[in-house]
Amino acid sequence: MSDAGPLLTLLRRIRRRLRLWMAVEGAVAGAAAGAVALAGAVTALRVAGHAVGLARPLALLAGAVAVGALIRAARRIPLASCARFADAALDRQDRVLSAFCLHGDQSPLARALMQDAVERTRTLAPGSAVAPRRPKGLPALAIGALVLGAAAIVPVRSRAARMPVVAPPASGVPLAVGTLDVEREEARRAAEAAARLHDERLAALAGELQRTLRRLAAGQLSDGDALEKLSALQREAAQAAAEAARDANAFEAAKKALEGEAATRGAGEMLSAEDADAARARAALGSAAAENPTETGRALSAAARGVASALGAPAEDGDKNPRRLQREGDGKNGQDGASADKPRDAERRLERLQRDLGDAASACRDGDPSCKSRAEKSGGDLGQMGGRGASAESLRQLERALRQMRDRLGRGEMRSGDQQAMRSFERAARGENGQSGQQGGQGQQQGQQNDGQQGDGVGTGEGSGQGQGDSVAEGEQSGGGESGKGSDGKGSDGKGGKGSDGKGKASGNGKEGEGAGAAEGIAMLGERKTVESTASNAPGEGQGNGAGGPPLGQRGDMQTRGHETEARVANGAGPNRAEVIGGAADRGFAQHGYARVFADYQAAVEDALATTAVPEGRRYVVRRYFDLIRPRTGKSTGNSAGSTGRTGRTGGR
């Protein structure tokens, strides 16, 4: 055995002891990690409703302890590290380490070193070199035990709570019997009117409405689909009503023109008759042209002017709605393009009628043989136009019925039971139960949007909002519009609907020829949809009383060019003197910080020059150097001159 034998034996014993302690530390660390992981698993199992026994967690914990101990104990421990432990137990002079590292060296001093180390470690026990110590992972183990204990007392979730939640079907539910009676009656009336007036468009709308009602009642149509369908029908009905109203105006003008001449008065009265049709009007006007072509031509010419005036004048209420609805429906479905073309068709039809009337009038005035045939054709066209105009009121009533049905469906009033109760609760929670207030709020909101494109919320109470519009129509219903000024609803032309429907006063202008009618009434039933006419630019007056949105609009709505940045600042992280000087050199000695540093240096230089015997030539060099690196401002010329002067004075001192 060599001289190093005892020393190596000691180091190996120290290594075994070290390995033992490392295994203990590994076990503690493994137990801590295992406890934390086990806590997570136990928590998950208990939340899921599974019972957790004792044996399995204990086995897992024991496994974690064993794995941790093995991992740490298996780590390589060099004997040099063991020598450090031995030296620490001796006098920290690295005798054992040096002897271990030099145990192959045969020089006298190395052998003496080995002998010295062996002598000194003869009485050294491995236990004193590697003293028992508290494992490092004990705090972590304590935390893991606490977490595991907390996980063990997590309440188990009940079976009922674990039952999957079944979502209600999204499709429609059959409606209660009698829910759609009103709408069915409206559809039936529209169908009768279509049959009576021979209006195919009205008939198609009525048929589509009846089909929709049937599918909705049978539960084949969800509320959402039904709302879309009703919206499309309403849009189409409103457009048809507007065209019919235009035709009616033109027809009225032509009829009056014909009644103005004696020769064609009979034809005019024929057109006014309840049972007038195109054939009879055609025959009456043809006979008038045959008997008195001159007067007939004059009457036809006047009729053409009347049609022209109706063509150029704005339509009645129906003239606004189609445009508005058209905008609302942009992009919603593919029918919008076709719907947009229909008003132009109606205009072209009226233009063609005007042109035909003019041609017939010219032919009759000139004694053209075609006068009679042209007059007959014009009479037939006028008769057809009168028929179309007669259906305007029916179309308007259908459109109103569609709108009301859509509102009822949207509010959930057609549903019974829990769903209806839930929807009522939701409306109440949103403050939508009271119908009053919505209109005004909406009106005010529209006003704000017109002004500043801000505010996406519910309209606010005060303010001179620009909201206006169809609230007048509701005033017509519940106020004096209908009962006071006639049943034809003159108030419907009114503008300037008060935003506050609860107390709003709707002053409306009467229809042409009726004089200005003041429809004053209390719009008790102001409805949300009627306010949509605010899209027209007629100004409103009054006050809204709805809840207001933020005055500057919702956060994020405003498009700005600014952006937020976060500046990170560390205390005491300013430039040091070296950076100040270096930066000043880069920037031509024109830094504020450099000026302060320079003042310190210059003062020190002046002190040194004043107290030291420096040759005059050296003084000049020093001062010249500091003059060159002086702090500069924008006025370099002036500073340079000043510095030079100062240098000269100082140098002469």
Added chain:
Amino acid sequence: MTAPADRVSSNDVATAAVAAFRADLDRLLAEIARRMVGQNEIAGSVASALLAGGHVLLEGVPGLGKTLLVRTLAETLELSFSRIQFTPDLMPADVLGTNLIVESAQPGEASRRFEFQRGPIFAHIVLADEINRATPKTQSALLEAMQEQSVTVGKQTYPLPPPFFVLATQNPIEMEGTYPLPEAQLDRFTFKLRVEPPAREELHAILERTTGSDEPAVRPVLGRERLLEMRALVRQVPVARPVQDYAVRLVEATHPTRSPVAEVKRFVRYGSSPRGAQAVMLAAKIEALRDGRFAPSFADVRRVALPALRHRVLLNFDGEAEGVTADALVSAVLAGLPEMA
């Protein structure tokens, strides 16, 4: 293979050699302490540099006993001593020597010939007092002598008598009219020692010794031969690889490109040369022998790192402007470097 009996005998010899080294060194330092008051650590470092075969640069304000220390050391060592007062007009020939024309007294020989007149550097211990007052040209005259222990004049090289030991002094505050030592010159000094003012009690002792009628006398305690033996023993001291590795990493850590210490990266322009590592290792060996040990420890390396490396760490502009000292940087390296890699 060596027999056990031989091994025992050899171990005893080595142990006795180390003990003798320790005793002689202690005797030397004790003799110096008879005249010098308080500067025990400086004296010990000077002796270490002497035994390591290096040179020492002493820095301190005037009056702290730098010159006295060197004179005392020379007196205790039975070695030749010369003192050179460096001044701005000192020339290299004044230090090294020069060739002079001499007349021959022998008939038949050439009447005149050149003969080299040795300068004051031809001594065992040379005191270069206020070395930074001479011009760089004169300072450089010491380069060859300090590193190669020889002097070349013309085409002739003259070896210097071993042991050759240069002790240079400089004043850190009087910078006017001085020439800072070039880096090559600084690197040739094993240690740069800072001589601090004495404490109050030490000052009392100085007054008592120097203002009385009796001036303490010192006697030679070590001869030239013994000194060379001690030098040889230092070279035989083995070093464990981890300790040597620590010294190497220590020197590496003074380089801004390789240092793990942030301050070094920021403030150092150049780190220590390999001469710094040599100085650290030799000085650590001497520290071990002074302590009666056979191999240096990590603590020995740490103890000698500051005087061996402080003059080899060159600061950059940032370091100069911030007032950072090389001592602080070496201390930061010592604090941040683990002993075992």
